[in-house]
Each structure stands twice: as structure tokens, then as C-alpha cells.
Amino acid sequence: MIDGVRRGITREGKHKRRETGGRRSQFRKKRKFEMGRPAAMTRIGEKRIHEVRTRGGNKKFRALRLDSGNFSWGTEVCTRKVRVLDVVYNASNNELVRTKTLVKGAIVLVDAHPFKSWYESHYGVKVGVKKNQAAAEGGEEEKKQSSHVTRKLTLRQKGRTLEDAIDHQMASGRLYAKITSRPGQSGRCDGAILEGPELAFYQKQLKK
Amino acid sequence: MARLATVYKECDQHEKAYQAQDAIFVARKRNTNAKKVKPMRWVKNVGLGIKTPDSAIEGNYVDKKCPFTGNVSIRGKILKGLVISTKMKRTIVVRRDYLHYITKYRRFEKRHKNIHAHCSPCFPVKDGDIVTIGQCRPLAKTVKFNVIAHEAQRAKTGKKTFRMF
Numbered sequence: 001m002i003d004g005v006r007r008g009i010t011r012e013g014k015h016k017r018r019e020t021g022g023r024r025s026q027f028r029k030k031r032k033f034e035m036g037r038p039a040a041m042t043r044i045g046e047k048r049i050h051e052v053r054t055r056g057g058n059k060k061f062r063a064l065r066l067d068s069g070n071f072s073w074g075t076e077v078c079t080r081k082v083r084v085l086d087v088v089y090n091a092s093n094n095e096l097v098r099t100k101t102l103v104k105g106a107i108v109l110v111d112a113h114p115f116k117s118w119y120e121s122h123y124g125v126k127v128g129v130k131k132n133q134a135a136a137e138g139g140e141e142e143k144k145q146s147s148h149v150t151r152k153l154t155l156r157q158k159g160r161t162l163e164d165a166i167d168h169q170m171a172s173g174r175l176y177a178k179i180t181s182r183p184g185q186s187g188r189c190d191g192a193i194l195e196g197p198e199l200a201f202y203q204k205q206l207k208k
Numbered sequence: 209m210a211r212l213a214t215v216y217k218e219c220d221q222h223e224k225a226y227q228a229q230d231a232i233f234v235a236r237k238r239n240t241n242a243k244k245v246k247p248m249r250w251v252k253n254v255g256l257g258i259k260t261p262d263s264a265i266e267g268n269y270v271d272k273k274c275p276f277t278g279n280v281s282i283r284g285k286i287l288k289g290l291v292i293s294t295k296m297k298r299t300i301v302v303r304r305d306y307l308h309y310i311t312k313y314r315r316f317e318k319r320h321k322n323i324h325a326h327c328s329p330c331f332p333v334k335d336g337d338i339v340t341i342g343q344c345r346p347l348a349k350t351v352k353f354n355v356i357a358h359e360a361q362r363a364k365t366g367k368k369t370f371r372m373f
Contacts (some may be wrong), residue, residue, distance in 0.1 A: 013349065016349070019324075019349075019350045036228055071367075073237075074233055074235060075235055075237050078277070091223070091224040091225030092224075092225075105259050159237070159239070161237060165369060174362065178258065193233035196235030197228075197234055197235070198226045198228065198234055198235065199235075201221060201226045202226065
């Protein structure tokens with residue numbers, strides 16, 4: 001299989017037409033500093049990360065499979081390592097949603113339990129309780145708390161607001177989050193819990 | 209004196225991804241009795257004596273390639289030209305006319321160059337306007353300039369006149 005043209009992904013623009021529309025003729029072969037590599041297409045699964053030696057001897061961590069990441073809840077300033085459960089929306093490509101590919105900017109479902117238990121211990125209130133469940137658990141025994149703890153908790157109640165949408169998600173045990181790291185470059189799937197206008201926007205998109 | 213918005217106003221969401229400025233945390237809880245209220249819009253001073261337009265400060269558009277509310281810096285050449293086309297999405301074509309000297313005949317000839325420049329929504333640019341553009345990093349295959357000032361022209365002169373700046 002002898003080709004006149006060398007195969008491989010390049011990042012140079014010499015193969016593209018000029019601004020005037022004229023064709024550019026090839027004046028040199030492909031160079032190593034112009035090279036590109038195949039995309040990671042990170043999926044959800046048991047962690048599998050390949051290390052890549054890049055230009056200058058530096059490393060890139062190509063995540064091929066990931067199952068958890070560091071997700072932060074902005075308004076409560078709470079960051080926890082949680083499991084990534086499912087890819088739900090991708091603004092660029094629906095194919096990436098179908099194949100459950102983790103990329104920066106993808107909307108995913110993450111496990112809500114670490115955030116739920118943090119919130120309940122920090123504010124001392126039950127979160128994400130379904131209506132019929134609340135009626136049934138009327139007679140739960142009260143844990144004894146020291147006066148210092150109760151004072152701390154009542155102080156924290158001031159200015160405490162929890163969005164309805166997030167409360168609903170807590171009940172189902174899954175939160176919507178957006179990936180903000182680049183899994184194919186850093187090998188990590190970190191992100192932020194969707195809140196406020198952004199959450200409303202994506203929920204509307206999901207309904208469509 | 210234009211003032212930065214303290215309440216977040218969402219811009220028109222036409223895209224499939226949520227459009228918001230990177231530097232602003234959109235879902236931030238507002239402390240109602242805080243003495244100093246942090247603004248909900250990020251604007252920067254471009255430098256080089258360029259004035260940021262009021263529409264950039266008071267507006268709620270989101271443009272990551274805008275020199276005042278986005279992530280581009282203006283450095284290098286600053287040029288002036290005539291707008292000949294505004295048909296592209298947020299970018300314009302600017303025409304720069306100049307005279308080239310022919311030594312043999314000791315005369316000049318007219319030449320022109322077209323430049324593609326990104327135009328932020330804070331400038332209401334129309335065909336025939338005079339525009340100051342500043343060099344920035346490549347934003348697209350042909351776009352390496354960004355509109356930093358705008359001077360509307362009356363319809364009389366139009367875009368077919370030879371004007372050197």
C-alpha cells in the first residue's frame with residue numbers, strides 16, 4: 001500500500017484554499033510539530049487512562065474510560081468526588097449523547113448522595129424528601145445535639161435558599177452537572193452542578 | 209456614565225449551549241444587605257486610549273470575541289477602513305484604499321485590500337461606515353482583527369468612494 005501522500009492527522013492550514021478561493025500547492029511534507037492525534041472519545045466505565053508523551057517531553061492523560069469526577073456545587077461551595085452516571089445532553093453533537101461520550105461542556109447526571117448528606121449535616125435540614133415520604137416519617141427520633149451545634153445550625157439558616165429544581169433532583173438521587181475539564185487532555189472528568197438560569201435552560205433543552 | 213449591571217440579565221439564547229460570560233457566576237446568591245454589590249457583567253478596558261462603548265457596559269449580549277466583554281486582547285496594528293459588507297454573523301469586511309507609486313512613470317495607482325474583522329454587537333455597524341480595527345489573535349481562518357471604534361456615516365458617501373485614512 002504505497003501512497004504518494006503520507007497519512008496522519010495534521011493541524012496545519014496549508015491544505016486549505018486561500019482567502020481568494022485559490023488552491024494552494026503542497027510545498028513541503030507534513031511536519032511533526034503540525035501533528036494531531038485521534039480523539040479520546042471518553043466513555044463511562046471503569047477508569048482507563050493512557051499517558052501520552054507530547055511536544056517538549058510533557059504529558060497528556062488521555063482518559064478512555066472514566067466513572068467519577070470532582071464536581072462542585074457553586075452556591076454552597078461544596079465540592080465532592082461523585083460517580084458520573086449518564087450523559088444527558090451535548091450542544092455540539094447528539095451522537096456523543098447516544099454513545100455516552102464525556103467531553104467538556106457535556107451535561108451529565110451525577111450521584112447526588114454526597115451533596116445531599118453534606119447539606120443535611122451542614123444545615124441540619126432534610127433535603128429532597130418526596131411528599132408522601134415526609135408524611136410517613138413523622139415520628140423519627142430526634143438526635144441529641146449539643147447547644148453549640150444547634151446554635152451553629154440556626155445561624156446557618158439565615159440566607160439559606162435551596163432551588164426547587166435542585167430539591168427535586170436530590171429526591172431522585174441524581175443531579176445535573178456540566179463537565180468543565182477536558183477528559184482527553186487532563187484525564188479527569190470534573191465539573192459543576194447546574195444551577196439557576198443555566199439549569200432552567202438545559203432542562204428546557206432536554207424536554208424538547 | 210455607564211454603570212455595570214448588578215442584577216443578572218440573561219442574553220438571547222439562540223444557541224444550543226447556554227451563553228454566558230465566563231467570568232460571571234450566573235447562579236450566585238445575592239446578599240441583599242451587602243454594602244458593596246458585585247456586578248453581574250464583566251467588562252474590560254482595552255487600553256491604548258480606546259474608550260469602551262456604553263452599549264458594551266450596559267448591554268447583556270454575550271460575545272467571547274468582543275474586545276470589551278470577551279477574551280481577546282488588542283495588540284499590534286490599529287487600522288481604519290470603510291465597511292463594505294455586514295452579511296456575516298458578527299463579522300464585517302473592511303476595505304482599505306491606498307496609493308501605490310510606480311517609479312518609472314512617477315505616478316500613483318489605486319489599490320485596495322479587504323480585511324475581515326470581528327464586529328461586537330455593541331457597535332451598530334452598517335455598510336459605508338468608517339471603522340477602526342485593532343489586531344488581535346486569529347479568531348477564524350481569515351479574521352485577525354476586531355472592531356474597536358465606529359463612526360457612522362450618512363448615506364450620501366456610500367461604500368464606493370476611494371478614501372484613504
